[in-house]
Amino acid sequence: xxxxxxxxxxxxxxxxxxxxxxxxxxxxxxxxxxxxxxxxxxxxxxxxxxxxxxxxxxxxxxxxxxxxxxxxxxxxxxxxxxxxxxxx
Numbered sequence: 001x002x003x004x005x006x007x008x009x010x011x012x013x014x015x016x017x018x019x020x021x022x023x024x025x026x027x028x029x030x031x032x033x034x035x036x037x038x039x040x041x042x043x044x045x046x047x048x049x050x051x052x053x054x055x056x057x058x059x060x061x062x063x064x065x066x067x068x069x070x071x072x073x074x075x076x077x078x079x080x081x082x083x084x085x086x087x088x
Contacts (some may be wrong), residue, residue, distance in 0.1 A: 003029070004067060005024055008022060008025040010025070012024075019031070031067050
């Protein structure tokens with residue numbers, strides 16, 4: 001798991017340890033989330049792809065997409081969800 005020191009912001013790998021020390025500044029740390037996978041994401045690349053997709057469609061929402069969004073919004077009615085939770 002990739003950990004980031006809250007003190008010096010150094011990134012380092014934590015294996016199965018629950019506690020340890022930062023290799024950069026040496027402060028004692030407790031590692032939470034054992035077994036989690038953390039990946040770095042290039043936000044700029046994602047934003048560029050979104051901009052390309054929007055550019056291809058001209059940034060306009062088609063009539064079909066608008067109807068689909070309205071239909072999805074209706075399905076997510078909170079009272080219906082609450083009734084389903086109560087039923088379960």
